[in-house]
Amino acid sequence: MNKFKGTGVALVTPFAENGKLDYNGLEKLVKFQINNGVDYLVVQGTTGESVTLNDEEKVAVLEYIIEINAKRLPILLGVGGNNTAKTTEKIKYFSNYEIDGFLSVSPYYNKPSQMGIYQHYKEISLSSNLPIILYNVPGRTSSNILPETTLRLANDFTNIIGIKEASGNLEQIMMIISKKSENFLVISGDDALTLPHISVGGDGVISVIANAFPKRFSSMVQEALNGNLDIAREKHYELLEIIHYLFIDGNPSGIKYLLKLINICSESVRLPLVKLSETTATKIYELVAGIDDTLV
Secondary structure (H helix, E strand, C coil): CHHHEEEECCCCCCCCCCCCCCHHHHHHHHHHHHHCCCCEEEECCCCCCCHCCCCCHHHHHHHHHCCCCCCCEEEEEEEECCHHHHHHHHHHHHCCCCEEEEEEECCCCCCHHHHHHHHHHHHHHHCCCCCEEEEEEHHHCCCCCCCCHHHHHHHCCEEEEEEEECCCCCCHHHHHHHHHHCCCEEEEHHHHHHHHHHCCCCEEEEEEEHHHHHHHHHHHHHHHHHHHHHHHHHHHHHHHHEEEECCCCCHHHHHHHHHHCCCCCCCCCCCCCCCHHHHHHHHHHHHHCCCCCCCC
């Protein structure tokens, strides 16, 4: 399933200063990605602040992105939750839209067992006529999809085609890679770990920093996938410290500040998130000012 190999960008959802959706900023953001080398768009994931969008806003944002994208890049839609029945209802509803697959986060807060996680994704698989990518992010969900569960799901359901692995555990990631089928995608969920992830056999990244540096970051990913690790390593270290500071005060506060610097959209986020502290913003500004801007 090569359409989700390479660099997917976890799009932010731009807001105006009054908190309403900023469609002008969204159009600029989507066109910026299309014109600068990313491989696919990820809509309404964590970085898109999906939990603070109401149902009408989620539909409006998706429809607008579909219109602007005009089928130029594949679209992966974030649909997940800790209520399996409600999640499957949403999967069925959004299957009618011009999207290419679903990214579905593991259930959060209620901390299911591995069998519970398996049964949750079984129901999602059975409800979808589109490909599904699992999303493992234990730091947010308080539960970890173990490699055995990932591999079982991959083997049992043909439309479960990959996993976004954001556990930060390279040993776990390598266990999946070493035992998976050839076509099952193992995608990095951490910008800072993308290079080592690819170097051990991973298939790319769903990236936050690519919102602001689509060409630079996707170039690093492509060089790594092509086996040019020396070139990829140089590009990786150019952005590593910026990546660190993007997450100091929460995501997407950091990346939205960076997008404000390049005149894509405002840095507005919805509560309970807040804008960057002055200290963090100053540090990011200094770091960005110190790199070559010929490759965004």
